[in-house]
Amino acid sequence: MKIVITARDFATHDDKAIKMLKDAGHEVVDYSGKYCGNSTDEETVASLLGDADIVVMGLEPFGKTVSKLCPNIKMISKRSIGYDSVDLKECEKRGITVARTTGMVEGAVAEHVMAYIMYFARELSRQNSSMHKGKWDRVMTYGAKNRTLGLVGFGGIGKEIAKRAVPFGMNVIYYCRHPKKEWEEEYGVKYASFEELISQSDYISVNVNLSDSTKGMFGEDEFSKMKKECVFINIARSPIMDVNALKNALDKGIIRGAGIDVFDSEPCTDSPLKECENAVLTPHTAPYTFENFSAMNCCAAQNVLDYLKGELKEKFKLI
Numbered sequence: 661m662k663i664v665i666t667a668r669d670f671a672t673h674d675d676k677a678i679k680m681l682k683d684a685g686h687e688v689v690d691y692s693g694k695y696c697g698n699s700t701d702e703e704t705v706a707s708l709l710g711d712a713d714i715v716v717m718g719l720e721p722f723g724k725t726v727s728k729l730c731p732n733i734k735m736i737s738k739r740s741i742g743y744d745s746v747d748l749k750e751c752e753k754r755g756i757t758v759a760r761t762t763g764m765v766e767g768a769v770a771e772h773v774m775a776y777i778m779y780f781a782r783e784l785s786r787q788n789s790s791m792h793k794g795k796w797d798r799v800m801t802y803g804a805k806n807r808t809l810g811l812v813g814f815g816g817i818g819k820e821i822a823k824r825a826v827p828f829g830m831n832v833i834y835y836c837r838h839p840k841k842e843w844e845e846e847y848g849v850k851y852a853s854f855e856e857l858i859s860q861s862d863y864i865s866v867n868v869n870l871s872d873s874t875k876g877m878f879g880e881d882e883f884s885k886m887k888k889e890c891v892f893i894n895i896a897r898s899p900i901m902d903v904n905a906l907k908n909a910l911d912k913g914i915i916r917g918a919g920i921d922v923f924d925s926e927p928c929t930d931s932p933l934k935e936c937e938n939a940v941l942t943p944h945t946a947p948y949t950f951e952n953f954s955a956m957n958c959c960a961a962q963n964v965l966d967y968l969k970g971e972l973k974e975k976f977k978l979i
Contacts, residue, residue, distance in 0.1 A: 662687045662732075663964060664709050667718035667739035668695045670957055673950055677957035684965055696720035698745060699925040706730055714967075716960050719926065723747040727754055735967050739960040740947075741765055741816065743978055744870040744897060751979055758978040759963040763816065764956045765947045769895055770820035772946035773865050776919030777804055777825070779940055780863075780891045802862075802889060802916075805829035810852070810861030812836075812877075813868035813896070814843065821865060822847040833857055836868075858882055863891045870897035878902065883909035893919040895946045903932060910936040921946045 663686050665671075670692035671678050681688045691708045696718065702725035709715055709730045715722075716737045727733070727750050736746060738760040751758050779785065781804040790797045809825050811818040811834040822832050826848040833852040834843075844850055858864065864886070868874045878892070878901040886892070892915055894901055903924065909915045910933070917938040923931055926944055933939040947956065959976075966972040 661713045661968065662689065662711065663714045663716065664689045664691065664712035665716040666691050666694065666696045666705065666708055666720055667716050667957075667960065668692050668697065669953065670716065670739065672953075674954055676954060677961040680958065680961040681964060684968075695927070697926040699927075702726045703729075709733065714964055716964065717745075719745050721745045722751070724750050727751075727756075735759070735964065737960045737963045737967075738978075739956050742869060742897065746978075748979055756979075757967055757972070759960075759967065759972060759976045760978060761956045761959040761963070762975055764959045765952060766816040766820045768949045768952035769817050769946040770824055771949075772921065772942070773817075773821050773867075773893055773895055773919075774824050774828075776893050776940060777809070777863050777891070779919070780917050781807075804863075806831065807862040808833060808860055810835070810857040810864045811849070812854070812857065812864065812866045814839070814849075815867065817867040817895070818865075819843075819847055821867070822849050830863075833860065855885070859885050859887070862887060862889055863893065865893040866896045866900055868896055868900065870899055875899050876902060878906070880905040880908065883914055886915050888913065888916065890915045891917045891919065895919075895921045898922045898924045907932050907936060907939075910938050 663681055671690055678688055678690060698719040700720045702721050702723055705720050706726045706729035711732050713732050714735045715733060716739055718739050722736060733756055735757045741760050741762055743760060746758055782801050783799060806829060808831045811821060814834040814836040818834060825832050832849040834849050835852055835854045835857045839851040883905055906918060910918055919940045920933060921942045921944055933941055963972060963976050
């Protein structure tokens, strides 16, 4: 089988995953250094995939154009848990199996969310900068203990965030389409309506998939209902929020701050949020730890091998 890899940084730190595929006797073509992303056009993606039988992808798009230009593709192994970049209806029509690395990325992303929270909770960056300038300016910070963290979405990532936030003494509330009573005891959380969550939370973390129902979920109206002390965090997908509405909320002090890891077009160096001193921006690196990336890559490779043996586990399958 010919396996083409476009998921960026697939072999940056170690070659374990590629070795798994090669040792199984497959032809492997590695384009992970091309740095494809959500802004890569389908024609470019198709030119890389060519006559591939199987592809290992990141955020780059797979739609009707790629499907038409690459008729040999039988399986897509997503090195991620998000799947908004893949046209699942087209894949189903073509009989293309789609898998993702469920259970690999959630812990690292939850760490990233907690890093945002602690950045704003204790303001170490500002205090460190002051000390390095020879000043002794002690500041009173907002803290995290007894503050309310609102989780929009309570899938794998939401649950991992809760597991870390509750021991910090935070009050964790969540909103999702299908709440379960047993989660209150298991994770120490409480369900809240969307309106309750955005009005009561000191920190809000967005952890939902991008879909027609979540696109534009946070706009001017939602930001206006948040506490002035609130910090808004988005590690999911950029279109879930209106970036200009967020900028306005930050500029006018409607909310205290924001931690943003996702952007409409990536790589992104011209976000309007660059002008906001109270916005912490990271280049979609929530899953970027050595351990996590190695695990994700190996899982994506193992999903390919399991698919070829007819043993792909249901928890990894989308279709």
